[in-house]
Ligand SMILES: C[C@@]1(CC(=O)O)C2=NC(=C\c3[nH]c(c(CCC(=O)O)c3CC(=O)O)Cc3[nH]c(c(CC(=O)O)c3CCC(=O)O)/C=C3\N/C(=C\2)[C@@H](CCC(=O)O)[C@]3(C)CC(=O)O)/[C@H]1CCC(=O)O
C-alpha cells in the first residue's frame with residue numbers, strides 16, 4: 037500500500053502532456069483544463085469527439101499520431117492514459133527519471149501521483165481519493181458531496197474571501213478578527229435561501245454588502261466576548 041501526500045498544484049504556464057485519446061484521457065484532460073493547465077498537449081492516433089472539439093477550439097494541441105519521447109520534452113506533468121500497458125509503464129519510468137510528475141491510468145502506484153475525484157465550487161475545491169483501493173467508492177462519495185455542497189457555495193466562498201480581505205485591512209485585534217471570520221464561515225448557505233442565488237450565476241460581491249456583513253459580525257463577536 038502506498039501513502040499519498042495531497043497537494044493543490046498551480047499549473048498556469050506549465051506544460052502538461054496527456055498520452056492517449058480515449059474516455060480516460062478525455063476525463064483527465066478536462067480535469068487539467070478545469071485546474072488551469074494552459075499549455076496542454078494530447079498525443080494519440082485516435083481521439084474522442086470531445087477531444088477533437090477542444091482541439092478545434094484551441095484549448096489543447098492535439099498530435100494525431102503515436103507518442104514519441106520528444107513529446108514529453110519540457111513537460112512539468114505527464115499522464116499516461118493509453119491502452120498500451122507497456123507504453124504506460126515505459127512512460128512512468130521515463131518521466132520519473134527526468135523529474136516529470138507522472139500519472140498512469142492503468143498502473144496507479146507506478147506513477148508519482150494519482151488523480152483524486154474533484155468537486156469544484158469556485159475557489160472551494162473538494163478532492164478525495166481511496167488511494168486506488170476503490171475508484172468506484174470515490175465516484176460514489178463525489179456524487180454525495182456534489183449534492184451536499186450545492187452551487188451556492190461558489191458565491192458564499194467569494195463573499196468570505198471579500199470579507200476576509202476587508203477584515204484583515206480593518207480589524208487590528210487578532211482575537212476579534214478570528215471570531216469574525218469564524219462566525220462568517222458558520223453562516224453556511226442554507227438550501228432555501230442560497231441555492232437560487234447560486235444557480236443565478238456568479239455575481240461579484242458588493243462592497244456595501246460586505247461592509248454591512250462585517251459590521252454585523254463585529255457586533256456579534258463583541259457580544260460573545
Ligand atoms: C477518481 C477518478 C479520477 C479520474 O480518473 O479522473 C479515478 N478513477 C475514476 C473513475 C473510474 N476508474 C475506473 C472506472 C471504471 C469502473 C471501475 O472499474 O471501477 C471509473 C469510472 C467510474 O467509476 O465512473 C477503473 C480504474 N481506475 C483505475 C484503474 C487501474 C488500477 O486500479 O490500477 C481502474 C481499472 C481499469 C481497468 O481495469 O482497466 C485507477 C485509478 N483511478 C483513479 C482515479 C486513481 C485512484 C483514485 C482512487 O482510488 O480514489 C487511479 C489509481 C489512478 C489514476 O487514474 O490516477 C475517477 C472518478 C471519476 C469522478 O470523479 O467521478
Ligand SMILES: NC(=O)c1ccc[n+]([C@@H]2O[C@H](COP(=O)([O-])OP(=O)(O)OC[C@H]3O[C@@H](n4cnc5c(N)ncnc54)[C@H](O)[C@@H]3O)[C@@H](O)[C@H]2O)c1
Pocket residue numbers: 055056057058059060061079080081082083084101102103117118119120121123140141142171
Ligand atoms: N484511471 C482510470 O480511472 C481508468 C478507468 C478506466 C480504464 N482505465 C485504463 O485506462 C486505459 C485507457 O482507457 P480508455 O478507456 O481511455 O481506452 P481506449 O482504448 O478508449 O483509448 C486508448 C487510447 O490510447 C491511444 N493510444 C494507443 N497507443 C498509443 C500510442 N502509442 N501513443 C499514443 N496514444 C496511443 C489510442 O489511440 C486511444 O486514443 C486503459 O488501459 C484502461 O485499463 C483507467
